[in-house]
Amino acid sequence: MTIQTAAPDEPASEESTATGEPIVIGLPLAQSGPAGVADHKDFENGARLAVDEINAAGGAQGRPLELKIIDTDVLTPEGTTAAFQALTDAGVSAIASPFVLIPTPAMDAAAAYGAPYLNGNTSSGAIALYQSDPAKYANVFHVDGPETVYGSGLIPYLEQIKAPGWEPLNNKIHIVQGEIAYTQIISEATQAAIEASGGAWELAKVTDIQAGIQDWGPVLQEIHDSGAGFVMIDHWLAAELAAFAQQYSANPVDGQLVYLQYGPSQPEFLDLAGPAADGFIWGTIYGVYADEQGQAFRDKYKATYPGTMGLVYTGGGYDMVKMLAQAWQTTDPSDFAAVVAALRSTPYRGVNGYYDFNNDTQSGLVFPSQVADLEQGQAHLIVQVQGGEHKIILPKELAETSFTPAPWMD
Numbered sequence: 001m002t003i004q005t006a007a008p009d010e011p012a013s014e015e016s017t018a019t020g021e022p023i024v025i026g027l028p029l030a031q032s033g034p035a036g037v038a039d040h041k042d043f044e045n046g047a048r049l050a051v052d053e054i055n056a057a058g059g060a061q062g063r064p065l066e067l068k069i070i071d072t073d074v075l076t077p078e079g080t081t082a083a084f085q086a087l088t089d090a091g092v093s094a095i096a097s098p099f100v101l102i103p104t105p106a107m108d109a110a111a112a113y114g115a116p117y118l119n120g121n122t123s124s125g126a127i128a129l130y131q132s133d134p135a136k137y138a139n140v141f142h143v144d145g146p147e148t149v150y151g152s153g154l155i156p157y158l159e160q161i162k163a164p165g166w167e168p169l170n171n172k173i174h175i176v177q178g179e180i181a182y183t184q185i186i187s188e189a190t191q192a193a194i195e196a197s198g199g200a201w202e203l204a205k206v207t208d209i210q211a212g213i214q215d216w217g218p219v220l221q222e223i224h225d226s227g228a229g230f231v232m233i234d235h236w237l238a239a240e241l242a243a244f245a246q247q248y249s250a251n252p253v254d255g256q257l258v259y260l261q262y263g264p265s266q267p268e269f270l271d272l273a274g275p276a277a278d279g280f281i282w283g284t285i286y287g288v289y290a291d292e293q294g295q296a297f298r299d300k301y302k303a304t305y306p307g308t309m310g311l312v313y314t315g316g317g318y319d320m321v322k323m324l325a326q327a328w329q330t331t332d333p334s335d336f337a338a339v340v341a342a343l344r345s346t347p348y349r350g351v352n353g354y355y356d357f358n359n360d361t362q363s364g365l366v367f368p369s370q371v372a373d374l375e376q377g378q379a380h381l382i383v384q385v386q387g388g389e390h391k392i393i394l395p396k397e398l399a400e401t402s403f404t405p406a407p408w409m410d
Helices: 037-056 077-089 103-113 124-132 148-165 181-195 217-226 238-250 267-277 292-304 313-328 336-345
Strands: 023-029 065-071 094-097 117-119 140-142 172-177 202-208 230-234 257-261 281-284 348-350 353-355 381-386 389-394
Touching (some): 023 037, 023 077, 023 313, 037 065, 037 292, 065 077, 077 103, 094 313, 103 117, 103 140, 117 313, 124 140, 148 281, 148 389, 172 181, 202 217, 238 257, 292 313
Parallel strands (some): 023 065, 117 140, 172 202, 172 230
């Protein structure tokens, strides 16, 4: 088995610049609308950075890569289908997507076309759909694991956070859950993990919220009333989580540990929350490492795109393009079946971890919940905001620093 690893790029000579007919990658991206825009812009930036590097180094078999972007309504099946149809009508050689919120239309459109479709949907439902008919969906690659791992993996991590300096007020957990399937499934998985803890943790309360929330006052009152030692805000929109951070930090529960689900990975969280972000922890099962390879990418990205960097789909867009280019070095891009076979058979170590699609889910696997070896999967990262910056605190193999008590912890 050959494992390809992204390496620092050497300066390209003029002679190495790619020429010839471009190989086109279709990107269905939310460029407007109420959801997905920040993550999708991160993805576009990462993909562009990879394309520029690959083309400067000679392209794929001498052919340059090119991106074709279609604005996509990720909230409706009609909008998703229309975007994918536009890309297949354009004859793209592959489709790469950060995510859509309704995966079935995207998977069906891609399956009918046959070109590789790489996505970061983080969806147990999408993985189950692949498993229902692997022959039909043979060209669909889920680059990361299912959202259920957020819940099943978080509870064991709490035991590790205790050791460096957090003494829980009690063993109670309060979950504040959003209304979409993604957050509901994460909440269910978290509740199952609490139940499986054998009494180590206890569910105190579940509070329901809907997207669009800006006044967190009623939720904060419930958090105070429950007095749980750990609070999980199971919501993914960065701007709304930033509003929560500001309102909570002004009226916290002393000693409480607060986890924000995924959304702080988006640049606007730090930009909007400001100093109020310090102390909160958050998680992602798919994110840019801060090891040597990941830090080199971070430095290059920040030099190209100044400002706050997103820490998930920047690396996702970069890795997906690199994997496609790797497959095209040994195949004809128009031979979709051959490219699909190359993607499935050749593992790749990217800035977001290790990819090996040769399994019965044709997806990435999550460390440590699904694989025991860090270099056989993608790490479930727990991050804390410290001094206005995101710092990985778990897993220990990738930790930049240890947990620091939040400003409201005495």
